[in-house]
Amino acid sequence: MRKEIPLAIMLVTGVFMAVQFFVPHEIPSLIYTNLNKTVQVVGAVALVLGIVSILSIHLAKIGKKQPGFGYSYFLIVFFVLMASSGFLPKSLNLGSFLGHGGNEEGSFFLNMYNYVLNPVQSTMFALLAFFIASAAYRAFRARSIIATLLLLTAIIVMLGRVPIGPAIFGDWIAELADWIMAVPNAGAKRAIIVGVGMGILSLSLKMVLGIERAWLGGGR
Amino acid sequence: MGFFEKMRQIDRRWIFLAVGVAIILPFFFYIGLPIKVTPEVKVLYDSVERLKPGDVVFFAPEYDPGTIPELQPMCHAFLRQCFSKGIKIVAVCLFQLGPAQAEQDLTLIAKEYNQKYGVDYVYLGYKPYPETVILNMGEDFRKSFPKDYYGNLVDTLPMMRNLKNYSDTKMIISINATSGADYWIRSAHGRYNIPLGLGVTAVMATDYYTYLQSGQLFALVGGMKGAAEMEQLVGLEGKKYNRATARMDIQNFAHLVIIFFVILGNVAYFATWGKK
Numbered sequence: 001m002r003k004e005i006p007l008a009i010m011l012v013t014g015v016f017m018a019v020q021f022f023v024p025h026e027i028p029s030l031i032y033t034n035l036n037k038t039v040q041v042v043g044a045v046a047l048v049l050g051i052v053s054i055l056s057i058h059l060a061k062i063g064k065k066q067p068g069f070g071y072s073y074f075l076i077v078f079f080v081l082m083a084s085s086g087f088l089p090k091s092l093n094l095g096s097f098l099g100h101g102g103n104e105e106g107s108f109f110l111n112m113y114n115y116v117l118n119p120v121q122s123t124m125f126a127l128l129a130f131f132i133a134s135a136a137y138r139a140f141r142a143r144s145i146i147a148t149l150l151l152l153t154a155i156i157v158m159l160g161r162v163p164i165g166p167a168i169f170g171d172w173i174a175e176l177a178d179w180i181m182a183v184p185n186a187g188a189k190r191a192i193i194v195g196v197g198m199g200i201l202s203l204s205l206k207m208v209l210g211i212e213r214a215w216l217g218g219g220r
Numbered sequence: 221m222g223f224f225e226k227m228r229q230i231d232r233r234w235i236f237l238a239v240g241v242a243i244i245l246p247f248f249f250y251i252g253l254p255i256k257v258t259p260e261v262k263v264l265y266d267s268v269e270r271l272k273p274g275d276v277v278f279f280a281p282e283y284d285p286g287t288i289p290e291l292q293p294m295c296h297a298f299l300r301q302c303f304s305k306g307i308k309i310v311a312v313c314l315f316q317l318g319p320a321q322a323e324q325d326l327t328l329i330a331k332e333y334n335q336k337y338g339v340d341y342v343y344l345g346y347k348p349y350p351e352t353v354i355l356n357m358g359e360d361f362r363k364s365f366p367k368d369y370y371g372n373l374v375d376t377l378p379m380m381r382n383l384k385n386y387s388d389t390k391m392i393i394s395i396n397a398t399s400g401a402d403y404w405i406r407s408a409h410g411r412y413n414i415p416l417g418l419g420v421t422a423v424m425a426t427d428y429y430t431y432l433q434s435g436q437l438f439a440l441v442g443g444m445k446g447a448a449e450m451e452q453l454v455g456l457e458g459k460k461y462n463r464a465t466a467r468m469d470i471q472n473f474a475h476l477v478i479i480f481f482v483i484l485g486n487v488a489y490f491a492t493w494g495k496k
Contacts, residue, residue, distance in 0.1 A: 021411070033359055036352045043349050103320070104370065105327065113320040118285040121317075125286030129474060133239045134232040137481040141489050151486070155479055161422070161445055163253035164472035174256060186429040193430065 007210045014208030055079070078116070085109040153180060227488035235481055242477040246469035255468060257449045260432055264393070264417045264439035265301065265453040271390055273306030276379075278389040278414075280404065281325055283397035284317035287421055293464035294419045294447035295325050295395045297454045300461070303333035308379055309341040310389065312357075312365070314350035315398050323369060338377040345369030351403040358412040360385055386414045391438075395419035401428065405436050419446065444471055 013035070020028035058072035085108045088094075088101030099108040142148040159165030160177020206212035271277070279298075283291040302309055313322040326343050335341055344365040347353045356363040361383065362374055374380050386392065392414050394404045401418055409416040415438050418428055422443025431437045441450060447464035459466065 029359060033356060033363060036356055037363075039352050040347075040349050047348070103323070105324075110320055110324070114324075117317070118288075121285040122288065129243065130236045130239050133474075133478045133481060134235045136478055137230070137232075137235055137485045140482045140485065142486055151482070155482065158475045158479055161443075162472050162475050163255050163468055164476065166256065167253050171256075178258065181426060181429055182433070185426050186433055189427060190430040 003213070003216060006216055007213075011208055011210065014204065082112055082117070085112050156180065222492075224488040224491035227484060228492055238477050238481070239474060242473040243470050246473055249469075250466060251469050251472070252465070253468070253472065255445070255448050255452055255465065257452060258446075260440040260442075261446050261449040262453065264298075264441060265450065267391065267415070267417070267438065268298070268301050268305070268307065271305065271307050274308065276308045276310060276383060276389045277302055278386060278392045279309050279311040280313065280392065280394040280396070280400075281311065281322040282313050282315035282318050282400050283321065283395060284315065285321065287397040288321070289467060290421050290444045290447060290464075291395050291397055291419060292321075292325065293444070293467075294441050294450050296329055297447065297450035297461075297464075298393060298395070298419070299325065299329040300332070300456065301454050303329060303335050303340070306340075310344065310361070310379075310383065311341065312344045312353075313346050314353055314403075315396075315400055316346065316348070318397075319346040319369065338372070339379055342374075342377055342379050343369045344374070350400045351407050354403050354407040355411065358386055358408065386412050389414070391415040391417060393417045393419070393439075395441075397421055397424075405431055409436055417441070422446075444468060 016028075016031070017035070020032050055076065058075050061069045061072045062076075086103065088108055090100065090102035090104075092101035094100065094108055099106050099111045101107060103109045136154075140147075140151050140154065142151050156173060157177045157180055159169065160173045160175075160180075165177070166174045203212060207215060268277070279302075281291075281295045283295075299309070309326070311322060311326055313319045323343055323345075326341060329335075330337070330341055337343075344361065345368060347364050353364045357365075361380070365374055367373055368377065382388065386408060392404060392408055394401060394416070396404070396418060397420070401420060401424065404416055404418070408414055416436070417439035418431075418437055419441040420428060420443075422445065425440065425442030425446070428437060428440055428442075432440045441447065444464050444467055448462075448468050451462045451465050454461070456462070
């Protein structure tokens with residue numbers, strides 16, 4: 001029964017979710033909505049697991065004074081600060097520097113977002129430009145025909161997608177860049193998407209029909 | 221050691237310096253090269269222009285601070301076009317790092333056009349599990365959002381009284397820095413057949429041309445260039461209305477520097493071919 005019941009639930013739910021898409025009636029719609037809500041409930045439980053997991057890992061790291069344990073203090077402090085900032089009541093006033101409760105303009109929550117998260121994330125993302133330039137210098141070599149094609153395509157798209165390309169070489173470079181995006185790029189992408197879609201479909205069918213059982217766990 | 225051998229082993233800090241200079245210089249010298257508007261951006265602008273005052277657009281600005289330079293200008297340009305025409309906005313943000321950003325963008329542009337909360341625009345906020353929320357909103361917005369971002373009951377907001385689900389809106393526009401863009405295509409357009417337009421980062425844009433051609437998207441605004449095109453179409457004068465347009469100068473120089481180094485690297489590679 002430990003296998004049969006989950007397999008039966010999977011079969012019934014899988015078939016129902018596939019069929020209800022084509023049935024414009026309120027009862028399947030109601031069941032479908034409630035099943036979707038169940039996903040959110042399961043997700044909320046997973047969120048608690050995630051929080052417990054990340055905190056226990058970093059508390060253990062601090063306890064054992066493992067290399068880099070100082071960063072764990074930052075993680076825990078800002079985790080608690082950021083999470084608790086969202087729960088503060090509107091009426092609470094923490095002073096003009098920290099702001100008030102709630103999530104509106106001037107709140108502690110928005111101050112944390114604007115003056116901690118925002119600059120940290122922007123800095124991390126901005127650094128990418130430098131590393132991409134360095135990586136491009138070292139990696140983009142015309143070592144083979146395929147590598148040369150990639151190199152030329154990259155240069156054409158980089159020039160064609162900014163105004164300076166057409167300003168130097170004429171409109172043809174922008175048109176060529178647009179063609180690369182719309183024809184070879186979209187064609188290759190479509191092939192990947194359709195391939196992945198077919199893979200998902202076949203795996204889903206195998207799971208619904210009970211052929212693929214790895215998700216049951218156990219291994220025996 | 222010859223020049224090309226030195227170039228092959230160049231210290232990456234020189235590359236960082238060159239990129240840094242290329243990014244900083246355009247802040248002081250505005251060039252403003254003409255920006256050609258592409259059809260995939262123009263169609264978004266034209267679709268909004270065809271709407272009547274009072275029509276409702278469903279809007280999902282889902283981006284975090286890391287993508288502000290690319291996505292915020294297109295978000296602001298779009299909101300300015302809508303509010304200037306009296307088009308109402310229902311907004312959500314289903315990306316966990318974006319709800320505060322979306323709230324600030326909406327409030328800022330709404331203030332510029334004296335738009336009243338609850339009457340001209342509504343912000344429903346964030347709920348986890350985007351695909352499930354998108355599907356539920358297709359039945360009724362209240363199923364996922366009985367309350368808005370500020371804790372008001374949705375039914376107490378005048379604008380929401382006649383709005384049940386996507387079919388009461390004219391289109392969905394998602395400005396998205398995440399894989400959540402796929403959910404809007406798959407679950408909002410795919411299931412409920414609502415016209416969907418996307419604004420994404422330049423890196424993401426390559427992924428979505430295929431959906432544009434298949435008709436699953438009616439518009440695609442890609443990266444800072446797309447945002448600059450939006451600003452050109454909206455046509456407001458002044459620096460604060462044209463931030464992406466101004467930043468295109470930076471992108472021009474940065475691209476030129478990277479291309480210069482790629483060519484230099486290849487010349488050095490072939491010039492020292494066969495040498496250790």
